[in-house]
Amino acid sequence: MGGLLGLFLNPWALAAAGLLASIPVIIHLINRMRYRRVRWAAMEFLLAAQKRMKRKMVLEQMLLLASRVLLVLLFGFLLSRWLISGTPPTPPEDWVLHEVVLDDSVSMSDTSRDGGAGADCFALAKDGIKTLAEGALSSKTPVRLRLREVSEPAKVLFDEQIAEDSLATLTGLLEGLRMRPYQVSPAGAVEKAKADLSAQFPEQRTKKHLHLFSDVRKADWVDGPVRGWMNPTEGIAWTIHDCALPARGEETRPAAHGNLAVVALGSESKLALDGQPIECWARIANHGRQARSAFLAVELNGKRDTSASRQVETLPPGQSVEVRFRIIPSRGDAERAETAGPEGAPGQSGARDPLREGLARRAAASSMAVRVILEDDSGEGLAADNIRDMVLEVRPRVPLLVVDGTIQPGAVTSSDSLYFGAALNSQLFDPLFVETADLEKQDLGSFALVVLLNVGELQPGAVAKLSDYAQAGGGVAWFAGDRTDPAFCNRAFEQGGLFPLLLAGQPSPALSEKEREDLKRDESPKVVFPDPASPVVAGLLPFRPVFRHLRMERHWPAIEPSRWADQVETLLALPSRGWQVAGQRESMKREILEVLSLDKSPFTSPALAPVLPALEAEIGKVRSRIATQGQFEIVTALEELLRAQPQGQANPVPGTLWDRLELRDVQTRLRGLIRKIQQGDPLLVAREVGKGKVLAFLSSAGPASSRGGVTGDSPGVWNEWANGFLSATFPILVQDSLFYLLRQQSDARDKVFALAQGNDLGVFANPVVSESLYYPQRTGPQTQAAQAAAAVAKVPARLVSSAGANGTATWALQIDPQEHPGLLTFAFRPDPASSLVLRGGSAFNVGVGESDLERADVSEVDPREAGEEKAGPGREWFRLLPVGRVEAGESADGSLKRALDASETPWLILALLLLLAIEQFLAWRCSHLHQAQGQPAVKGVA
């Protein structure tokens, strides 16, 4: 039966014809039942006639019926497309299936300027797909092709058998496809394509091919899972079509276009002050193999800043360079006027409303858009990653909340607040001093920093607010004192790290008079700098020699360093007391000598022979100091040793002595020894919490403590930093610490462009958006002109609320998906009645993962075992081809041997017409109408 049905292209039409062929018979039978009755007198003549003509009549009727049945059957043969010649059609399970995955990620925009062609990889990929389909058209076996893009794995763009008309459809579809400015790996789409292909016709006889048209970048293949999915036992033939430029040849790793990209853009601080210069930096990566140069243009709020823009002369190949530039942010006069409203001032009654004040503080901020554009005349590589945006928050001053745990009831401030406040530059900081009980009432989001001076245990609500604040990016600074509750601090450490380390149960004991006098006479430094390069202490370094005069009497010791040392950055420390213990001191000396022993490895390595004499001289200096000098002199000697860079022939490559691989271990051990020798209890530490930072100064901000503190002892001086000999450096400590907290994490607020969605506004009553502008990044041959002409698009924005903590509503601003990366700036009112305008912004940049065009090595792509590719025909289940070189799935001999069916032959139609004529003739004859008209009935009877 199957063989019989295989003789017809539309076998069901034949079945229908078979049923229809019975219709003439049925009509005949029906007609026999439908007749009229006539009472007839001259019956004998009728009977005689019937007897005479019966045979002839039956014959004629049978001929007519047979011709009609045959007519229907013949028509059925025509409709069922009876195969007259050629090969019967191939059932779908014997077709060849091609799954095609097209990489439409941003890296496919790489363009070749060879010969001025200007074709990009994406265009080459589309041409390759078209060539594949055209090859399939001439195949003997039907070919079905399915196409999808990497950016949308679940969406099938084309799924048809390849024929003339469907090829035209595919060509039109390919012409309309555009690259997406997305960073996306082909892995997802390949996995989906493979799953769909495997699910279709599990029988092994179906030939299945999976094609990936991509630029085969190393970044996608080295870490990507695609290679692991290729398995010869699954019956899928894999072909990777390399669309990258220049075209892949026989080399193992083909050359790649060098691409310059702006991979990061940031500022030293997440908060910029109006009119105050702020240092920004852009990291430019050169993914090529040759040094390049480019011009970095800087735009502020859409206008070119010529002073910040600069030429980058040297971009070494394979490296990234940080280009620093300085900008002066400005909020603009209009924005200043908007914030001067009645809501910014206390109420007439004089009562302070923290929430209203918070709103006013928020309104004082504005956004400034910073855009950098890398202008590269080579025209090589991607243009989409040459632009990067960031949004800076600009304020007149840094709003600062200072919670003082020692403010007496009725008092405005305390000793710690007094000294701390005096240390702040009023031009830069806008502090608000509150007591501990008021902390929970404050709108923490309106402050850039929160400082806790000598606070004891906080209420759980306040702790929760502070934790959320720090996690969201806020900066929290702790200044200890006698009210510090170690149990509370340790709980804060355990629950999310709001306090950066673990404290001992008691502070260091108060000094006796004798100890105090000894301390005065002690010339050793009272504070050590574990990392002199840290920006927090950079301002204090010039005063390092005079820190021996600093009186640090009491502090809170830290315990269990193993639990926090890896996460905490020690910025300042007290000197180690271990050196005072003879046993420890001698042990450390021995350890130094052991590390610096020239008789042992690595100093015996032949690689160090050229620099050994210089090393020996430097090490000799250290040895001499060990014998005679004190703790810090030895530390200084070790630091000088690590900074030593002998010149001339003794150091063939100046500046790289301690970068030698052989000396890395010695360097690490020496640094550890330096820490061990000089560094005691931490004094100033910092730790990252969520998107924010926490900093703790483990002594008091002011010189004296309050009565009745936790220590329970009499009031005493904890330190004289704020009011002693080095009081001038206390503001440096405070401000640099605070600015350190303001320093944002790299790319902490950078959003990768996928779909521009919007921003989180926070908790408000019922915000109303008054403005939302989108500045798209548009790339083109004339980038500057294109940018200048780029219209600022007012994009429709929606406010979406979601349930927040404690039944509050959290609002988010959402915009419709945009086609290009860019900047979003918006302004909104916290509620319809408010006259305040709050501003915000976000930058959506192309992901940096697509910038490196380095191409994958054959070995990183080819999943076959070594030698397998030479195993002969049938083993070529994997191919890596340059795009455009494809082969038809089956024979491409050009001869069309497809089946010829009845509908295509004129003979059948001719036979049909002939039979129709015969049927009509017989029908006319059997009707006897020609006899019934115009002839006399009986001879002689007129």
Next chain:
Amino acid sequence: MAERDKDNKNPRRFLDPAVLAGIGRLELRAHQAVEGFVAGMHPSPFFGHSVEFVQHREYTTGDDIRHLDWKVWSKTDRFYIKQFEAETNLRCTLVVDVSESMGYGSGPMSKREYAATAAASAAWLLLRQQDAVGLVTFDSSIRTMLPPRSQTRHLDAIVSGLANDKPREKTDILAILKQVAQNLPTRGLVAIFSDLLVDRDALIKGLQMLRQRKHEVVVFHLMDKDEVDFPFLGPTRFEGMESLPDLLCDPAALREGYLRELDGFLQEVRRGATRLGADYQFLRTDGPLDAVLTRFLHEREAVRRAGPISQG
């Protein structure tokens, strides 16, 4: 309008069977038909009384009182009628087939009605000429037999005799005609009105028997137009009359054969009749009656020339 009025006033319209069918009473039909026939003819010596007086005879009941000789009554006080030359010189017997097959009709009148009308019209025509007309109706047997009379009121009896409510099939035409011949003591004219769907040999023998007795025979072979034309189309079940079987067929397919058979039948009958010296006249039920009436006139004239006066 004038033409229609003219047509409506034309008495010859009553020769049209379609018109006659609209007249319910047979007697009236006959009157109208004859009037229509006569109106179209020139004054003829065939009608009316002969002007040549021959003799008187004593009046008997039923004689036409218009022919009373009043002069003789005034002289003798006894009634005598005048006899003219052509007054009773024809005796005609109308033999009308009233069998079941005569009941078929596709037009305004069935064969029976047509035959009855034709017979009644002929009777009236002859009675007007004071010819004697008798009637025999038959189907399976003789149903009515009226001796020839010349009184005009004899037409009533003839009309009554032509009615046959329950026709039966024909069986033996020879017996019928034999009986007719036996009941006609003197020679005269025998006019047969039938579709002659009987055994041909029996029919010929019957006619022969009548001719042997010196009767003048006129055969009015009456058939319906559909029987003649056979115009049927489409599947038809022909239900035979007079015990013949039914037949479901395509009439168009059988038409040629049917007509051939019919033609053979008509030829045979015509030849048989003429061979015996009988007159044969084929009639269609859609044909006008003047053919019948004309034929009767010719026969009357022929008989009048041929033989003595027949008593009234």
